[in-house]
Amino acid sequence: MNSLQLREDSRRGKRQRDMLWAASDVFAAFGHDLANMQVIAESAGVTKATFYAHFGDKAQLFRAVIEYWMEELPEPSLPCEVNGELRSCLEAVAQALLQQSMHPAFLALTNILLRSNWVPQKRWRQRYRPYQAYLEKALGQSARCSDPVRAAGQFLLLAVGNLDPGTSTLTDESRIAAAVELFVQAYT
Template structure:
């Protein structure tokens, strides 16, 4: 999702009926909530935060603006919810479930592949660049994005690491720090090259990079002799 300042024309769609705000005790329509989130993700991705109004998002979702506000309160809350929803779609909760039957290296590779695919998507790269521009960096948007996206993902991953520590597979003195290190390794040079306009690596290069990143992480924190040996042999 980007933060472009160019407004986009509203997409004309008929509002769905029953657009009254949900009062206390009245259950919200989860179908409408999902439609609003999907519309927000599309609009923020195509036109950025400043270029997407609540009216336009409501029209895209086929609901009234009042319905959008009844579900999300304000545009910042909607943006944060859209970022969170995007992360959950790209990195589903099942990836962070205990699943002791799944070998640790295999689970870390699965997470690394999903995360790398998410952050190297062309729209994600464009959004990264936009969040770093002086006009956007001075706003609340980068903090909203950080808390709704990376902080939540790292928290889920830290919980997974804690469970694997309890199982004796990892030895990590500072779990939050290790979680951040893992995702920094996964992004690595390939992501930086994309951000600065360099060529995309081949699928084979990506897979080699992700495997090396996971093995380095396991060499630092894994307790299994195989992890230490694999890391030392690269």
């Protein structure tokens, strides 16, 4: 690939990203149902035809916006192995959840999905899978935990409030700290 093609690909990628950001702002303000392609195009500074050429229809654009922000979410920074006491494992998950909740991609997704009835439930919940798996292993080491899968899910619900889009609550340090303390009391 020559330098001209690289610059063209870079410009095309930037243009598409700018269009996704503009669409994100409109979806966050109006939700999926009330957003329209003309307003989105005007927000991006392009024609409506340009949006249709890149994304097809509004449904495909919405999916592209959700996918973009899901891909921008960083992977949780959890230890590779579950070792140590339960408290340190729970605190590692708590810290990773807090970092995720403050990430711009998470905030964008939350703002968009709170105003939209049209939400990819399965894709939204996927971001909790690494936490769930790590918690299952950590809780599975506790003799007092008879159902690590269920307990891991309960910890996540306590820590973040709700795993479903459209009803998200803000994750904050006090909520997560309370979940950690409750589980340390219950399972150690």
